[in-house]
Amino acid sequence: MEFLPKLLALEGGFVNDPLDKGGATNMGISLGAWRQMGYDKDGDGDLDKEDIRMLDKEDVEMVLKKFYWDRWRADEIRDQKLADMLVDWLWCSGKWGIVIPQRLLSIDDDGIAGCNTITAVNAFVPGKFLISVYNARLAFIRAIVRRDFRQQRFAKGWINRVNSLL
Numbered sequence: 326m327e328f329l330p331k332l333l334a335l336e337g338g339f340v341n342d343p344l345d346k347g348g349a350t351n352m353g354i355s356l357g358a359w360r361q362m363g364y365d366k367d368g369d370g371d372l373d374k375e376d377i378r379m380l381d382k383e384d385v386e387m388v389l390k391k392f393y394w395d396r397w398r399a400d401e402i403r404d405q406k407l408a409d410m411l412v413d414w415l416w417c418s419g420k421w422g423i424v425i426p427q428r429l430l431s432i433d434d435d436g437i438a439g440c441n442t443i444t445a446v447n448a449f450v451p452g453k454f455l456i457s458v459y460n461a462r463l464a465f466i467r468a469i470v471r472r473d474f475r476q477q478r479f480a481k482g483w484i485n486r487v488n489s490l491l
Contacts, residue, residue, distance in 0.1 A: 354377065360372045
């Protein structure tokens with residue numbers, strides 16, 4: 326998966342910022358995402374932030390593949406940069422990383438990257454759709470900050486991230 330090294334370069338280590346709605350995260354994996362894996366990394370009988378502290382690159386790859394790359398069916402997207410941008414949006418923002426691109430494609434925005442979604446993605450001129458997704462991500466970030474100004478402290482990093490994928 327070509328995207329993994331890019332993702333690892335974009336993500337940091339363990340953080341538990343009270344203003345970050347993702348809560349405790351490590352290399353971009355939140356406790357909520359790790360609980361979906363159901364793996365008690367430290368073997369103490371619960372899934373908590375201590376498990377998040379212990380995550381490694383192999384864990385990131387496992388979560389990325391299962392819940393993000395495969396959910397977007399990214400192996401079927403013909404343009405790697407577009408696949409990276411779409412998967413990264415899902416990684417950062419959950420279902421909105423599929424729903425909003427579906428809206429851009431004027432197809433059913435069910436949050437499921439099925440055959441119709443993949444066909445529509447691949448039918449677009451890749452660079453043109455990549456720019457549409459890029460602009461939509463920037464608008465999404467601005468909307469987050471408008472709803473909760475405390476999120477402004479993260480906006481520059483989010484924008485830099487999106488820029489790096491363009």
